[in-house]
Amino acid sequence: MRCLTLADALAVEFIDCVFVCRSIPSSLARRIEASGHGVIVIQASFGVPDVLTEAIWSVEMQEEDARHCLDAVAGQVFDWVVVDHYGLDGNWQAVARSRIPRIMVIDDLANRVHDCDLLLDQNLGRKPFDYEGLVPPSARVLAGTEFALLRPQFAAARAARLSKRESLSFSRLLISLGGSDPQNLTGRLLSMLDEMQLPETLRITVVLGALARFADDVREAALKARRPTEVLVDVNDMAGLMAECDVAIGAAGTTAWERCCVGLPSIVLVVAENQRPGALALAEAGCALVAFPDTPTGLRVELDDAFRELLSGGREAISRNIENLGIDGFGAPRVAGALAQVEATMLVGRLRRVGEADLDLLLEWRNDDAIRMSMLTQDVIDPEDHQAWFDKAAMSADRRLLIFERGGEPSGFVNFRIDPANRTATWGFYKAPAAARGTGRLLGKAALDYAFGQLGLHKVWAEVLPSNEASNRMHVSLGFRQEGKLREAYKIGGSYIDVVYYGLLEQDWNDYVENEYKH
Structure with missing residues (x-):
């Protein structure tokens, strides 16, 4: 769904x-x-x-x-x-x-x-x-x-639920295990709940999907239950129903995020292996209790323990932790907006990994006079050294060599050298000699999105020659701060040259992107 x-x-x-x-x-x-x-x-x-x-x-x-x-x-x-x-x-x-x-x-x-x-x-x-x-x-x-x-109804139900959270008693239990419940866990749960020491005033609401194979069995079990038990099928306003309940026994996956959105404490039943990581993450964050229905005896013991914790103050603690998760019900509009942003970004350029087929072009770019003279190493590179550099860098876990493309054509190069222990990296880049004006800035934005996104870096820093005015301006325009200057740090062409250090933190980049988006 x-x-x-x-x-x-x-x-x-x-x-x-x-x-x-x-x-x-x-x-x-x-x-x-x-x-x-x-x-x-x-x-x-x-x-x-x-x-x-x-x-x-x-x-x-x-x-x-x-x-x-x-x-x-x-x-x-x-x-x-x-x-x-x-x-x-x-x-x-x-x-x-x-x-x-x-x-x-x-x-x-x-x-x-x-x-x-x-x-x-x-x-x-x-x-x-x-x-x-x-x-x-x-x-x-x-x-x-x-x-x-999550569907829009959950954002509305969240506000209503959180406003009256403290006034709720433990009087209504929701059971919802997904659309089909092929193992009839719902029926097993109703039998177990009859034998458990729970408030006699507790009312139980069971929700089944239209495809539930054991719907008749569940209805029969509900009629025989000690406590008032209703069975609903294919509920339209699930958010409103969750907001009216005090505790849930439910499946993992999207429905777990629905319960978190409306602030409903729950016991999550893990019925498939791919659900395990998400359910355990919720439990570790104190936002749910987890049970594994592998055997009837084991599930009964886990449910007893879970309800004992809920009745002894655990429900209130879980409610507070859920609220702090910040699942506000607006994830779908965010994803829709991101899709539009990605489409706009793709129109201006994209990054890809450097491959063997790119080496001749990269060597041509690197030996271009304008590019070469902006480097800390300004010698002309021969093909053998170029190949050796690529072979070593391609095998290194701390290097990322990237081509920036515009309109499907290679237009620039980016190189990250990563320090994984500190989540930092130095970077270097250049646009193709014949690339259009503005390509460098587009390349930089794409590369920094990658650095603070997929690479998960905390900081990117750069060394720039004072004479490279275009690079100095671009770093400042992308949010970098000048953090210092090393005097006579490199010997280039027989003379010692200063180098300027720039740094950009993850939060700096997030602020930059947010400001760009607003404008």
Whole structure:
């Protein structure tokens, strides 16, 4: 459902969306269409599993699946494709890019390489640098719960819930384990709750999806329950219902962020391995209790412990921690806005890694008189030394060599030398001799986005010759501060030369970007 939430947010910006899916329930297709989006269902002609798993598909399966998707939308023009599937990686995306210029990926695992321009991982504790090396240098990574894809109703319910949080008693329990609950955990929970020492005044609300296989069994268990228990199916206003409850037992994933948004303390049941990291991160932050329903006996013990903690003051502590998480319900508009920003950025240029095929061009640039005379080492470089430099740098974990492209044409070079222990790096760069005016500044902005995003740096600093007036001006224009000057630091052409030091902190860059965005 997170893709539907994103599509709804894009529709607000007058962007048309079409869903291309393998066989899905007709009720889900109708729901997507009722939201104003197109739906195309394709059938597999090979043994592709119809469920999302963490297993990455073979290259052949991915490429064929991508071709099926492109064939399904033949004759239509799209600006973006959004991919949300654990089995697909850069192989699928490379085929899609042959027809659709921009790609967004929604991921939770950070375990495979993507060919994308924008990546979203909305999990707690996730950072952009978790994807460094897994996405192109030019890709923007949106990481963390501030980008959680929640429906607009949750932002409104959050305000109402937090305003009356302290007045709530422990009188209503919500159980919601997802759309299908194929193991009938809901039925097992109702049986266990009957045997537990909980307030007799407690009311229980069970929410099932339209596809719940054991709906009749759950209704029967609800009728036999000791405490008043209602069963609701396919609730429209889930945010409002969550805001009325005091505690929840629920699944991990997006629904966990929904509960956090409205400030609802919960016991999270981990029913799939890919849910484990997110659930444990919530528990570590003091924002939920976690239980693993591997065996009936183990689950009962974990539930007893969890309710004991909730009834002895844990609920209030969890509520405060949840509020401090800051999941405000506006993640979807943020992602939609980022998509538009990435599109605008791609029009002016992108970064990619340097490859062997770039070496002749780089050598030509480096030996250009204007570029060479701005360097601390001003000798003409011969091809053998150039190749040796590249071979060593390409194998070094602390080096990043990047080409800046405009309109698909190489237009500049960037070099980072990283100190991982201190999260700092020195950088050097130059634009191509024939590059258009303004290319250097565009290159610098793209490189610094990469440095403070995917590389996760705290500081970038530079050494600049006083005579290099253009570089001095550009550093200042990008927010760098002059931090000092080393007198007669280098011997160049028989004379000792001063060097100017510039530094840029992560917060400096964030302030610069925010100010640029405002203007």
